[in-house]
Amino acid sequence: MTVATQQLRLRRPDDWHVHLRDGAVLQSVVAHTARQFARAIVMPNLTPPVTTTAQAIAYQQRIMAALATHTDAPDFTALMTLYLTDKTPADEIAKAKESGVVHAVKLYPAGATTNSDAGVTDLLKHCGAVLEAMQKHNLPLLVHGEVTDPTIDVFDREAVFIDRVMLPLRKQFPNLKVVFEHITTKEGADYVATAEGPVAATITPQHLLYNRNAIFSGGLRPHWYCLPILKRELHREALLAAATSDSNRFFLGTDSAPHVKGQKEKDCGCAGCYSAYHAMELYAAAFESVGKLDRLEAFASLNGPAFYDLPVNDSFITLERTETMIPDVLDMANDQIVPLAAGESLNWRFVE
Ligand code: NCD
Numbered sequence: 001m002t003v004a005t006q007q008l009r010l011r012r013p014d015d016w017h018v019h020l021r022d023g024a025v026l027q028s029v030v031a032h033t034a035r036q037f038a039r040a041i042v043m044p045n046l047t048p049p050v051t052t053t054a055q056a057i058a059y060q061q062r063i064m065a066a067l068a069t070h071t072d073a074p075d076f077t078a079l080m081t082l083y084l085t086d087k088t089p090a091d092e093i094a095k096a097k098e099s100g101v102v103h104a105v106k107l108y109p110a111g112a113t114t115n116s117d118a119g120v121t122d123l124l125k126h127c128g129a130v131l132e133a134m135q136k137h138n139l140p141l142l143v144h145g146e147v148t149d150p151t152i153d154v155f156d157r158e159a160v161f162i163d164r165v166m167l168p169l170r171k172q173f174p175n176l177k178v179v180f181e182h183i184t185t186k187e188g189a190d191y192v193a194t195a196e197g198p199v200a201a202t203i204t205p206q207h208l209l210y211n212r213n214a215i216f217s218g219g220l221r222p223h224w225y226c227l228p229i230l231k232r233e234l235h236r237e238a239l240l241a242a243a244t245s246d247s248n249r250f251f252l253g254t255d256s257a258p259h260v261k262g263q264k265e266k267d268c269g270c271a272g273c274y275s276a277y278h279a280m281e282l283y284a285a286a287f288e289s290v291g292k293l294d295r296l297e298a299f300a301s302l303n304g305p306a307f308y309d310l311p312v313n314d315s316f317i318t319l320e321r322t323e324t325m326i327p328d329v330l331d332m333a334n335d336q337i338v339p340l341a342a343g344e345s346l347n348w349r350f351v352e
């Protein structure tokens with residue numbers, strides 16, 4: 001008889017892709033992220049977007065001020081990013097690097113997702129000098145890897161992005177660090193596993209746990225709608241294999257993207273799943289489903305710091321095997337938000 005592991009002690013993890021928003025929502029969500037993670041790469045898609053180092057520093061101060069209002073606020077570092085536009089000046093990159101606050105630059109193809117109107121229209125045409133500076137200063141490019149061409153099926157946009165953007169980009173800037181954010185396909189996982197040079201990927205809990213049937217099971221389910229959209233089961237299996245493999249190129253990025261209930265449940269609902277509240281429980285469930293809990297620490301706590309040239313965290317966390325019900329809703333900013341896997345039960349609980 002094999003006795004199932006009852007407790008998991010891991011080096012404290014980091015979230016390499018999270019949306020913390022601003023104002024009242026920030027106030028709520030930052031405590032969830034800081035409870036589980038020591039650090040997080042904070043996405044810059046505010047309105048207006050965070051495009052300068054000065055704005056990133058100011059945003060980091062708002063994050064820390066919001067966290068400080070919580071009693072027993074844990075130690076937490078917000079690693080900031082800049083939002084790349086067609087007009088980002090190349091000299092902003094040296095400033096960003098020198099600040100010690102900005103750790104990456106995010107590429108949103110214009111129109112690809114929430115608040116991406118100011119995004120890049122043609123990367124290699126408009127951003128060559130910026131990419132050159134990033135390569136020189138060793139500042140990673142974080143990529144929302146989907147083409148926006150309306151003739152390309154929404155389920156194929158990531159695979160097409162590899163051919164149309166990723167390959168030419170990597171060819172022109174072979175030493176630029178690139179993180180293929182929230183990969184959702186076998187093509188994405190295969191590309192990252194085998195590409196030459198400094199390439200890595202983040203993977204969300206929803207893409208490890210669900211396939212696209214979740215969006216349509218028994219009716220239209222807006223809380224499973226995120227971008228890039230959930231894909232077929234074969235892609236989910238490929239992502240789970242990549243996340244739990246021996247490769248150090250895959251690491252944790254929740255893409256936790258809060259939108260209050262009413263903004264999801266409407267005629268044109270927002271894209272994004274909220275997972276900051278229970279991120280490690282979700283990832284533990286995914287890793288356990290393929291008997292790979294032993295790979296969780298590398299994915300959650302070791303591979304990300306290695307890629308970003310940062311030390312691993314000194315402290316540890318514990319996950320306990322306990323049936324944990326995910327609430328139907330969470331209070332948020334005088335409103336409510338539906339967490340990922342609402343109403344489901346998971347086998348693990350984050351203890352501290
Ligand atoms: C994100 C958001 O809401 O900001 N939404 C999402 O579905 N992931 C944007 C993004 O990361 O694409």
Ligand code: ZN
Pocket residue numbers: 017018019043255257
């Ligand atoms: Zn995101």
